Amino acid sequence: MILMRVGALKESLTNETGRLVSIYHLSEGLGKKFHDTVREILDEYTIITLRYYTEYDRGRESINKLYNNLATMELKSDVDKTKADSFLYVLGEFQPIRERIEYLTSSRVEWSLKYTTYILGGMLILLLFLNRGDPFTNLLFVLLSTIIVFIFLIIEDYDDLKIGDYKANISNSEQIFDLIEKDRYYPEEILSRVELERGKKYRIGILDEKDGKEKIFDILYNPEFKSKVKFLVDKLKIRKV
Known part of the structure; x- marks a missing residue:
């Protein structure tokens, strides 16, 4: 369950980055003022979502600014209008992706499932401890107990978004900063x-x-x-x- 969530989150982060790259490039042909505004908004959004990774909803205001500044587009030709249509299409695709990331970063493993796992693991460690005696069972106790505790730590880290997906977010953020030359x-x-x-x-x-x-x-x-x-x-x- 946790691994599936992390996999979905990595995929969504990749899709989000792709849309942000498209939004930036499409804005280049819609007037310098609009392009500069998009550049600053993307910088602000990327900073916020990197800092407040488990509070992705904080980035909503930045995206709203994109919509609020659509009127500053310069549409001097049919080509510009086509670019504007493409920009709006990509922006429309971006929204559900961002909402999905917001959901995935805010959701956690149900406490009942987590603590049931902890109780069962603890009982297994206790049974192994009580059945020690010869060198083999002593070694088995140490090995299995270590593995169980390690699994507990992995569950906590994945649930707190400390493994894998945060690294992906860092990497994607670096890509955006480099793209917008910040x-x-x-x-x-x-x-x-x-x-x-x-x-x-x-x-x-x-x-x-x-x-x-x-x-x-x-x-x-x-x-x-x-x-x-x-x-x-x-x-x-x-x-x-």
Whole structure:
């Protein structure tokens, strides 16, 4: 069940990225003002959905801005009108994909199913423990207990979207940032999951504990990068008296 959900989520994320790429390219022929607006909206949307991955509904407002700015399209020829029709068609395809991702990232394994699994696993470990005695059963107890605990951890990580799919979201977000020629953005919490290039500038999002809002800093990746990030994180922490 969890693996099926993760598979569906990866597929939806891929489809979403494909539609965003199409939206960006189609906007290029609809006037500079409209294209620049689309570029900024896609940047905003990608930042929000990367930061608040399990709260995908936060990205709705950004997509609404696309609809609100349709009037700024420049349609000077029949070719432009055809491009506009294609843009609207892709935008229409994008909406149900985004809604599906919102559902998949917000849903969780039913607690009854999860805890039933935990209880059965715990009982199995207990039975193995009580039947220890010779070296073989002792080894069997250690191996099976380790496997069961490992399975529990995997279930929790998949349910909390910490495995696989988040990596896909990071990769897709990088693709969008590169496409729209914006510095890559990463929440500070996921820096350990990404590979950074020396000499390249990144936008790093750090939550300000005072107001709960994110502040984004442009930081060059060099030997002082980690110390700069740590300094900013400490600076935005609430000081305990």
